[in-house]
Amino acid sequence: MPPATVVEWLGSVVEGHRHRPALIAGDQTWTYGELWERAGEIAHALLDQPGFGPEATVGLIGRNTPDYVAAYLGVMRAAGTVVPLNERLQAAEIGEQLELVRACGLIDADPELDWGDLLDGGPPAWHVSQLGPGAAHHLPSPSAGSNACILLTSGSTGRPKGVVHTHRALLHSALRLAAALPFGPAERSVAFLPFFASMPEQVLPALLSGAAVESIDRFDPERIARACRTATCFDAVPTIMARLLEEADHDALRRLSWVSFASEPMPVALLERWWDSLPGVATHQIYGMTECLPITHAGPAHLRRKPRSVGLPYPTSEVAVVGADGERLGPGSPGEVTCSTPARMAGYLGDPDATAAVTTASGAIRTGDLGQLDEDGALYLTGRLKDLIISGGLNVAPAEVEAAACRHPAVASAVVVGIPDPRWGETPVVVAVPTSGSPLAAGDLLSFCRTELPGFKRPSGAALVDRLPLTGIGKSAKSVVRDRILNGEITLVRSG
16 A cells, blocks of 8 residues: 555655655754654654643644654654644734644744743643653554644634644645655755745655755845755745845855745746846746645746746646636636645634635635636636735734734724735735824834734834725725825835
């Protein structure tokens, strides 16, 4: 029987590449054998913890380090369900997410912060260094249909949802990406996107192909450029590619063979700048979502022919564009993109209504993206049904930022919209109506939001108006607000 889970597949890779490098961080190198052994130690230690059992959920927080990867794999080797958490969030938000997924514990793989001290109550926190060799256990073998991970997404409401993926779906996703991208034992991939988001998209496909992953724990153009001198590829988002073109050593970037990018729209002008500056570095675009993982792929030749397209569906993906009543639309007709794939989610954790709301009668996932197909089946995205803001590849829910702004005692109402930003692709800005007679200034509101929100969610600009434009049913007309900002009718005060 062929391997049916990430654990089984990686075990087979370890057998053939035990002494080859798997993870590199600075002057530290872990071989595949060492990674497998360390993941096994963590798995054995977890089996000793009270409350841990098959498919038990375990939070994981930390930076891009070999220990993080070992912990991620260790949870799965113990047949648990790993829940990667965004270390940029505030401690209270992490606590709420641990409660949401009913975690039996939290693995702290952060080399700088002690999350056990930061969190107020909640499940036990184990520093990854404490999860060492312990009592020997027979490690269980998770089934293909059991839960492997829960990926948290804020969604358009700001309330997190737990997206459940099985071992079968996670393996299928990794193998589809590994087949579409030029991964293999000769590749060395620089990993600087946060591991809480990039494990399924970059790290797992690389490891299941026998490649080496060099991790960098934060975005640093100089460190990335140095790594590129001995690497062959990296995965990025378009805004980071733009910054690298501006800030990194092009001679170092030219050493790369290829790059992949995803998570946000790629401006054609930026893609052309990349091709002009680094003509020998091939480009691959990936389109997917948390609920569906990879959906389409556009390779170098495809992008040259159709730079506005996000590519063709994978051989095991069925992509359709549907109208408002669910009817399937033909080429050139815009509508909502749906996808059916073995890499789709099992559902939202504990929320069957939300799962049903995004699932069609045939079992496909409604992506919430607007797009159209051409005669060749290539997909073009034209917008989003929901107003989720994607800033630097990270999701920002306007409702959450609006709630923070409205906590200011001098704010009567507020709306948050995303506007184009040359550095982040898109950035949230807030437009508020002050309470009557209030001396509130836009700069005061920005300062207040800085105390209420983590960095990537903070609005980069604010404006105060006497009243907000409304739709016919009395809701704030966000599209009108955005248009007025872009045409200069509303003037923003920018954060420093």
